[in-house]
Structures are given as C-alpha cells and as structure tokens.
Amino acid sequence: MLYMVNKAKSVNKALDEAVPLCEPALKIRESMRYTLLSGGKRVRPMLCLAACELVGGQESTAMPTACAVEMLHASSLIQDDLPCMDDDNLRRGKPTNHKVYGEDISVLTADALIALAVKKMAASTSLGVPPERVLQAILEMTKALATEGLVAGQAADLAGEAVAGAIVGGGSDEEIERLRMYARCIGLMFQVVDDVLDVTKSSEELGKTAGKDLVAGKLTYPRFMGVEKSKEYAEKLNVEAREHLQGFDSQKVAPLLSLADYIVNRQN
Amino acid sequence: MLYMVNKAKSVNKALDEAVPLCEPALKIRESMRYTLLSGGKRVRPMLCLAACELVGGQESTAMPTACAVEMLHASSLIQDDLPCMDDDNLRRGKPTNHKVYGEDISVLTADALIALAVKKMAASTSLGVPPERVLQAILEMTKALATEGLVAGQAADLAGEAVAGAIVGGGSDEEIERLRMYARCIGLMFQVVDDVLDVTKSSEELGKTAGKDLVAGKLTYPRFMGVEKSKEYAEKLNVEAREHLQGFDSQKVAPLLSLADYIVNRQN
Structure with a gap:
C-alpha cells in the first residue's frame, strides 16, 4: 500500500504540473484541473507505472503515459456525466464538471484533455522511448475511445493502461500480452465490485x-447472479489475475498484486 | 479544378472504406458515416494531399492522414452543432448529427472519430513513413483539439492539415514552415469569406x-470592417498565401494555388 500511496503522490504532482493555470484558455484549464485533480484513486496511472517497472523500465519513463491515461479517463468521466449521457450531478463527492462550468465548457474540456494526453505521450520520445513504441502505446490508449471500446465499455477496460506502460517500459511481446490478460481480469473485477458497491x-x-x-x-x-456470487466471482478473477503474473520478479510484481487486492476489497 | 474533383473522389472512397457498416457498434458507425460522408468540400484532406505531393511524396502516403484530417473535422462539426454549443439543426443541407441520432450517440461518435483518426495516422508507418514523422504529424493534428486550438479557434486553422501532409510526405523543415504560413493565410481567408457568406x-x-x-x-x-473591405482583405490574404509558395515546382504548386482561389471565390 505504501507503494500505491507514493505513486499516487507522484502522479498527482505530475498532473498538477501538466495543466498550469494560465492563459490562453484559462477557463478550460480551470475546468481540466477541476476534474483531473479531484482526487481519484489513480488506479489507472498506477497500473501503467507498475507495468513499466515490472518489465524493467523506470517510473519516470512511464510518467507522461501515466498522466495521459488519467487525462483520457477524466475526459470520459466528464462526458459520461453530461445531461445527454448519464446526467449525473455528483462525482468523487463533488458537483460534476458541467454543473460547475456548464456543458459547453465541459465538451471543450473533454477534447482538450484528449489532445493533451496525446501530446504528453508523444513527448515520451524525449525520455528515450523509441518513436515506434510511443506510437504503439498511443494506439493502445486511444482504443478505449474507439468503436470497439464503446461496445466493450460495459466492463472497465484497464488493458490499455497496463499495456501502454509495458510498451514504453520496453517489455517483450510476451510480457505485454501477459500484462494485458492480467489487466483484463482486474478490469472485469473492478466492474463487478463497482456493481456490488452500487x-x-x-x-x-x-x-x-x-x-x-x-x-x-x-x-x-x-x-444477474446476486451479491454473494458476484463477490465470489471477483475473488476468482483476482486468483486468475495473479496467475498471469507468475514468473515475473517477485519484488516488482508486488505492487500489481496489491493493486488487485485493493480493487477487490475497495469500499467506495 | 479537375485536380480538386479527382482528389475529392479519392478521399470520399477512402473515407467510405475506413468506416464499414458492420458490427460492433453499428449505430455509432452509421452516425460516423452520416457526418463523415455528407459531402463536405474536402478542402482539408485535399490540402493535406497537395502538401504531401508538393514536397515530393505520393498521394497514397498521405491518404490515411488526409482521412484522419476529415475525421477530426467531422468530429468537431458534430460537437459544434450540439445543443449545448451552437445548437444548430442544419449542416451541409441536412439535419445535424444529434437531430438524427440523438445527443448521446453524437458525443460517442465524436470520440470514435478522434480515435479512428489517430489509428489511421498511426497506420501510415506501414506505408513507409518513419514513426517519428507519424508522431510529429499526429501532434500537429491534435493541436487543433487542444487548449491553444480552442482559443485560436476564431479563425479556421488549416495549418495542421497542410503541415501533417508535408511531414508524412518527407518535407524539409523549411518546406514544412512555408506550407504552415501558406495554410495560415488560406485558413484566415476561409474565415473571412465564411463571415461574409453568413x-x-x-x-x-x-x-x-x-x-x-x-x-x-x-x-x-x-x-468589424464592412463587407467590401472584408472581401478586399480576403484577396490580400490570397496574394500573401501565394508568396509563401514561391520557388516550389510550378506544376506541383498549381493545386494549392487553385485551392486558394477556390476558397476566396466560393459561394457557399
């Protein structure tokens, strides 16, 4: 858990620096910061950083990608809460973005977050990530935005986050695929737990x-299966997630195992 | 003009093939096609293709980028027409996207178009474009989505389109910058003429x-300056746009000159 707390702190600092409150577009920047820095669990960026480190990369190499992950997530939250979508007033204990800034600003904010995410990731080349890997990671990350992502959207898809981290971290194809399987399990687990909490x-x-x-x-x-069976299913997914990580360095794999435990046990 | 008609045909064919009407997400695909294939002027993709050819590239090399350009444009049109933005009912002589598919589908369609645009561009590496150039082009194209783009958004920004084409076409830094200046002129010209037509x-x-x-x-x-002075200003911008293209191969530059003439003389 200490790993997670520390990672969340680093991510929050990087996100804070990524959207300075200045002209031009001060209002949009305010709105971006409102959702981006509203204290989410940072599960996604943490997953990205841990995946990078698991395959031998540095935290700093994956940090722009981890920030991009959270920006794309924030963008989707803003959209999901819009009156024409879920029409929600409350998010992370605060009024939703459009309740504070208005729908027009929210729509522009969602776009600006997508653009900034791509920009952040592209900047990874300056950290020594080969351009073909950066491109591959961008593709993985934008999949969630695409047609396929919208349909599979029922279950929280965390595969892109883990895979992108492993790609920029220099992982082999096999390592990347094992992380994809792990992330699919915990993504599904996240959804099951979310449904139970609801x-x-x-x-x-x-x-x-x-x-x-x-x-x-x-x-x-x-x-579909009742609350108790759902909880059992989440536990089963946790076991399966762990299996996909067998054979990795036991110290580096610890954060991903505790992330899985955290997701299955979370209370909000 | 024959060049423009032919290019528009090739672009329309490529766009048609880029979004097949099939599962998954049939509804979203329908909605994407509705706006994407609604017979726009194709000024943006044409500009991208002509810029690529001007610096010595092939049309086929820039076609995925040209399609991406039109997808990002279609995405922005869908958003601009939303009730919370310009609240418009009519676009290119047809009901706007949300009038046909509903606001929720429109928001998802705009996202799917952005994702497909990035995917299309990334695929350019298979056509021999070096990954670092593809990344650079993606960055140029997403700028229009970003904070800076939103503010400068008063004038139609066509710089990204021309620059992305020149980048994937293998242009030198100087060629890319001259095309940027040219595109800024015709972008501004486009806006002035749009205001006059309005x-x-x-x-x-x-x-x-x-x-x-x-x-x-x-x-x-x-x-600000009256209709007549606005028309004169557009003509002046046309002259300036041409100046930025001096010294390029006279045959290859012809489409960009006639594109500028077309923009300044258009009646709708």
Whole structure:
C-alpha cells in the first residue's frame, strides 16, 4: 500500500504540473484541473507505472503515459456525466464538471484533455522511448475511445493502461500480452465490485450517486447472479489475475498484486 | 479544378472504406458515416494531399492522414452543432448529427472519430513513413483539439492539415514552415469569406443556418470592417498565401494555388 500511496503522490504532482493555470484558455484549464485533480484513486496511472517497472523500465519513463491515461479517463468521466449521457450531478463527492462550468465548457474540456494526453505521450520520445513504441502505446490508449471500446465499455477496460506502460517500459511481446490478460481480469473485477458497491452502499459512502444501475435498469452482476456470487466471482478473477503474473520478479510484481487486492476489497 | 474533383473522389472512397457498416457498434458507425460522408468540400484532406505531393511524396502516403484530417473535422462539426454549443439543426443541407441520432450517440461518435483518426495516422508507418514523422504529424493534428486550438479557434486553422501532409510526405523543415504560413493565410481567408457568406447568403444557398453570427452577436470581419473591405482583405490574404509558395515546382504548386482561389471565390 505504501507503494500505491507514493505513486499516487507522484502522479498527482505530475498532473498538477501538466495543466498550469494560465492563459490562453484559462477557463478550460480551470475546468481540466477541476476534474483531473479531484482526487481519484489513480488506479489507472498506477497500473501503467507498475507495468513499466515490472518489465524493467523506470517510473519516470512511464510518467507522461501515466498522466495521459488519467487525462483520457477524466475526459470520459466528464462526458459520461453530461445531461445527454448519464446526467449525473455528483462525482468523487463533488458537483460534476458541467454543473460547475456548464456543458459547453465541459465538451471543450473533454477534447482538450484528449489532445493533451496525446501530446504528453508523444513527448515520451524525449525520455528515450523509441518513436515506434510511443506510437504503439498511443494506439493502445486511444482504443478505449474507439468503436470497439464503446461496445466493450460495459466492463472497465484497464488493458490499455497496463499495456501502454509495458510498451514504453520496453517489455517483450510476451510480457505485454501477459500484462494485458492480467489487466483484463482486474478490469472485469473492478466492474463487478463497482456493481456490488452500487447496490450495497449509499451515495455518501461512494462519493457518487448510488443505486444508479437499478434506476437505469442496467444488467449488472449482482442483478444477474446476486451479491454473494458476484463477490465470489471477483475473488476468482483476482486468483486468475495473479496467475498471469507468475514468473515475473517477485519484488516488482508486488505492487500489481496489491493493486488487485485493493480493487477487490475497495469500499467506495 | 479537375485536380480538386479527382482528389475529392479519392478521399470520399477512402473515407467510405475506413468506416464499414458492420458490427460492433453499428449505430455509432452509421452516425460516423452520416457526418463523415455528407459531402463536405474536402478542402482539408485535399490540402493535406497537395502538401504531401508538393514536397515530393505520393498521394497514397498521405491518404490515411488526409482521412484522419476529415475525421477530426467531422468530429468537431458534430460537437459544434450540439445543443449545448451552437445548437444548430442544419449542416451541409441536412439535419445535424444529434437531430438524427440523438445527443448521446453524437458525443460517442465524436470520440470514435478522434480515435479512428489517430489509428489511421498511426497506420501510415506501414506505408513507409518513419514513426517519428507519424508522431510529429499526429501532434500537429491534435493541436487543433487542444487548449491553444480552442482559443485560436476564431479563425479556421488549416495549418495542421497542410503541415501533417508535408511531414508524412518527407518535407524539409523549411518546406514544412512555408506550407504552415501558406495554410495560415488560406485558413484566415476561409474565415473571412465564411463571415461574409453568413451575412450575404440565405440558409438555402449555404446549406446551413445563415445569419447565425449576427444573432450570436459574434465579432465578425464584415461587422468589424464592412463587407467590401472584408472581401478586399480576403484577396490580400490570397496574394500573401501565394508568396509563401514561391520557388516550389510550378506544376506541383498549381493545386494549392487553385485551392486558394477556390476558397476566396466560393459561394457557399
């Protein structure tokens, strides 16, 4: 857990520096910072950094990619909360972006975050990442935005995050693919736990509107297999996730194992 | 003009093939095609192809980039027309995207177009474009999405389109910068002419809502300097645009000169 706390701190610092509050577009920058620095769990960037380190890369090499990961995530959160999408008022215990800045600014903010994410990743070449690897990582990251991502969007897809980290970290094809499998497991696990929390916790405990899935009539895991079976399924996914990481250096793999434990045990 | 008609045909064919109507996400693909293949002028992709050829590249090398250019443009049109932005019902003589598919699908479509644009460009490496040039071109293209682009957004920015074409075409730094200056001139020219058409033409003639700028109280060129002076300014920009192209091969430069003439003389 100390690893995670430290990583989250480094990520928050890098994100803070990535969007300085200055002209031009001060209002957009304010809005970007509002969502980007609103204290998310930083699971995605952490996963990216840990994947990079697992294959022998440095934290600093993957930091721009980790920031890009969080920017793309923030962009999707802003969009998801829009009145024409989920129409949500609360996110991470605070009013959603469009409630504060208005829908027009929110739409522009989401774009600006995507553009900044691509820019950040492209800048990785200055850290010694070969351009073909940077391109490959950008492709992985934008997949979640694409047609395929929208359909598979039911389960939180964390594969891009892990894979992009492993790519910029210099991982082999086999290492990258094993991390993809691991990340798919914890992504699915994240979704199962999210569905369970949605029906078992209050809005206050979650920091976002609880019971939404029920109201929306969404087919969730608890609805499909009940709360207890869902929890068992999440545990099973945790075991499978660990299996994909067998054979990696035991010290470097520790953060990814505890990240999986954290996801399966999280309470909000 | 024959050059332009032929290029538009090739671009339309490539765009048609880029978004096949199939699962997954059939609805999103329909919506992408609706805006992407709605018969725009194809000024942007044409500019990209002509810039590539001007510096000695092949049309085929820049075609994925030209398609990406049009995808990013289509994405921005969809967003601009949303109720929370310009709230427009008519685009290119047809109902706007959200009027046909709903706002939620429109927002997802805009994202999917951005993702596909990046994917298309990244695929240029298979056509022999060095990865560092592809990265550079992606950066140029996403600038328009970014904070800077939003602010400078008053004038249609065509620099990214021309520069990206020249980059993938293998242009030298000097050639790329001269094309940037040329494209800034015709971008500004495009905006001036657009403002003039907005006050002098009917919605029917334009294929989009006329008189919008006046209603929105926007500071336009005609409002600032009158219609006649605006037309003179556009002509002056045309002369300046041509100056930036002096010294290039006279045959290869012809399409860019006629593109500038086309923009300054267009009636819708």
